[in-house]
Structures are given as C-alpha cells and as structure tokens.
Amino acid sequence: MKKQVIIHALHTAEDNSPIKSMKQVSGGSINESYYVETAEERYFIKYHTNPPARFFEIETSGLELIRQTDTISVPDVYAYSDEKNNAFLVMEWVEGNRKLDTEEKLGSRISAMHQHTGEKHGYEEDTFIGTLPQPNGLFTNWVEYYRDQRLTAQLNQGINQERITGIRRQRLEDLLDKLDKFVPANPEPSYLHGDFWGGNWLVGENGAPYIIDPSFLYGDRHFELAFTELFGGYSEDFYHAYNEKYAMADYYDDVKPLYQLYYLLVHLNIFGESYGSRVDAVLRKFT
Known part of the structure; x- marks a missing residue:
C-alpha cells in the first residue's frame, strides 16, 4: 500500500520514470519517511496515514515563506497531498558533507x-x-x-x-x-x-x-x-x-x-x- 502511495506521489510530482531505489529512512516520529531514487531524480518523501487537516499544506507554505527571504536554503517541494490514507509530501533529497564553516x-x-x-x-x-x-x-x-x-x-x-x-x-x-x-x-x-x-x-x-x-x-x-x-x-x-x-x-x-x-x-x-x-x-x- 505504501509503495502505491509513493508511486502516486511521484506521478503527482510529474515523475513517471522507473523507481531505481526506495528505502525507509529516519525523519521524525510523526511521519514515515523514505528515500526514493528514480531514473530522473532523488527524493525525500513523507507519508502519513491520517494527518490533521492541511498538515502538509501548512508545512509547504512555511517552507515557501522562508525561501522567499532568500537567506537560507530549504528543500524544493515537488508535490503534496493531505488526503486521508493518501497523505504525502515529496521534496528534494538533501545530502552533503559538513564543512568547517x-x-x-x-x-x-x-x-x-x-x-x-x-x-x-x-x-x-x-x-x-x-x-x-x-x-x-x-x-x-x-x-x-x-x-x-x-x-x-x-x-x-x-x-x-x-x-x-x-x-x-x-x-x-x-x-x-x-x-x-x-x-x-x-x-x-x-x-x-x-x-x-x-x-x-x-x-x-x-x-x-x-x-x-x-x-x-x-x-x-x-x-x-x-x-x-x-x-x-x-x-x-x-x-x-x-x-x-x-x-x-x-x-x-x-x-x-x-x-x-x-x-x-x-x-x-x-x-x-x-x-x-x-x-x-x-x-x-x-x-
């Protein structure tokens, strides 16, 4: 069922390419979180079976307000849904190495x-x-x-x-x-x-x-x-x-x-x- 939701989430994000890799990762105690790599892109996808109303919409709005300050980076958001039993947030996968500064x-x-x-x-x-x-x-x-x-x-x-x-x-x-x-x-x-x-x-x-x-x-x-x-x-x-x-x-x-x-x-x-x-x-x- 979760894989079906993830496939639906990817389609909503306009990525219909084959999934190359998918694994559950740590991402807090509220949602299930997944690393997903397709032929086109790498994603961080959150999944929630029964979120509060507008849960991922509110998170997306907050990220966008911070982005608009042009001060600090936030992940790109590709798609979200707050539909019961089908709630997800598809974001850019962020990965790098910490530097001294x-x-x-x-x-x-x-x-x-x-x-x-x-x-x-x-x-x-x-x-x-x-x-x-x-x-x-x-x-x-x-x-x-x-x-x-x-x-x-x-x-x-x-x-x-x-x-x-x-x-x-x-x-x-x-x-x-x-x-x-x-x-x-x-x-x-x-x-x-x-x-x-x-x-x-x-x-x-x-x-x-x-x-x-x-x-x-x-x-x-x-x-x-x-x-x-x-x-x-x-x-x-x-x-x-x-x-x-x-x-x-x-x-x-x-x-x-x-x-x-x-x-x-x-x-x-x-x-x-x-x-x-x-x-x-x-x-x-x-x-």
Whole structure:
C-alpha cells in the first residue's frame, strides 16, 4: 500500500520514470519517511496515514515563506497531498558533507532570515507543533500572542490530559497573569522557523545548511534562539556568527527560560511527565 502511495506521489510530482531505489529512512516520529531514487531524480518523501487537516499544506507554505527571504536554503517541494490514507509530501533529497564553516553559515543565514519581518506577531493560519495544533492569529502585541495563543493553548491541552494540575496549574496561571512584567510587548515580528531544534537542519552540497520542518510564525527572534539552547545541537560558531550579523538583545538571558517554557510544555503534553520537572523549575523561578 505504501509503495502505491509513493508511486502516486511521484506521478503527482510529474515523475513517471522507473523507481531505481526506495528505502525507509529516519525523519521524525510523526511521519514515515523514505528515500526514493528514480531514473530522473532523488527524493525525500513523507507519508502519513491520517494527518490533521492541511498538515502538509501548512508545512509547504512555511517552507515557501522562508525561501522567499532568500537567506537560507530549504528543500524544493515537488508535490503534496493531505488526503486521508493518501497523505504525502515529496521534496528534494538533501545530502552533503559538513564543512568547517557550515555552522557559521547557519548562524549567519538564520540571523539574516530574522531580519525579515512581518507587520504583526503570529500567523494568519493555525499551524502544528508535532501534531499538536497551534492556534494562531495576528496580534500587534507580542505578549498577548505568546500568552493567549501559545502558553494558554498548552495549559488547556495539559489540563485536558491531566498533565497540568494542582500547584503546577496554579503557578502557570499565576505566571500568565503577570507575563507582561517579563516579556517584551513590541519586539520586531521576525520571520521564525518555529520548531528550530537541532534535528531540523541539514547539510547540503558544499556544506550549505538547509532548514526543514518549519512551524512558521512572526515573532520575537529570541523565542527561536531560546529553543536552540533547550536541547542543544548548535555550536559556538553558530551563535558567534549570528551575533556578528544581528546581536541578541540585552534582555535575552532574562526571557530565555520563559521562551523555553513553551517548548517544555509541548514536550510535556506530547511525551509526558519526563519533562515535568523542567516545567516546574521554570514556573518556580517566576512565581
């Protein structure tokens, strides 16, 4: 069945040539991922049996917005479908060798992307973090967006799953009430990848960095940078190159735990209590 879907995906991408090679590869826990080589091209194909509505469409839109900045490479998208039992995303296969300056290029190019801005914070459409929905909308005030659309959404998810209860719930609700004391209201609404952990960038030809799997939004660029430090995967070369092009604001270290809190809540709601102690440590610090 999966091979039939892949053949259909290739036909949708206007490649009707014979398949020379096909193998399953690592590509996250959400989708099944395949390397496919035809007589014409090499592809990375994601397959999902039952994705949320517009799942691959939203990912494709995010990649295109990043591409339009002309700052950092993203894979070409050849075709996608969000049809139930037939959902796929056909992309360029990216493969190369890391060079000594690859992470320097990554930092420099991410800083260039962050210098592209929207008019408001958030995004016009709802998106996903993993398969969790991210309610969006456009806001003139970053604190309101971050509190109401990001943190509150994860609070409600955690309440529903009984992962945010008792003192944890009380502290999080207290923090939301006074979030404007800690988070800036009007930073530049930068173009953000939105899910920029260390597994969401690749190395292409000549050591060129590519970014993948965006969960796009406009927002405080330090929100993105805070996530890069949460689970690692970035060297000092990355941060040095970033700062040379677009220095981090003085408030970054103060706000970093609050920006990391969102991603910790996401991981708590997806993976469970193994992330609970880190959530609680942030809440204790600010309440």
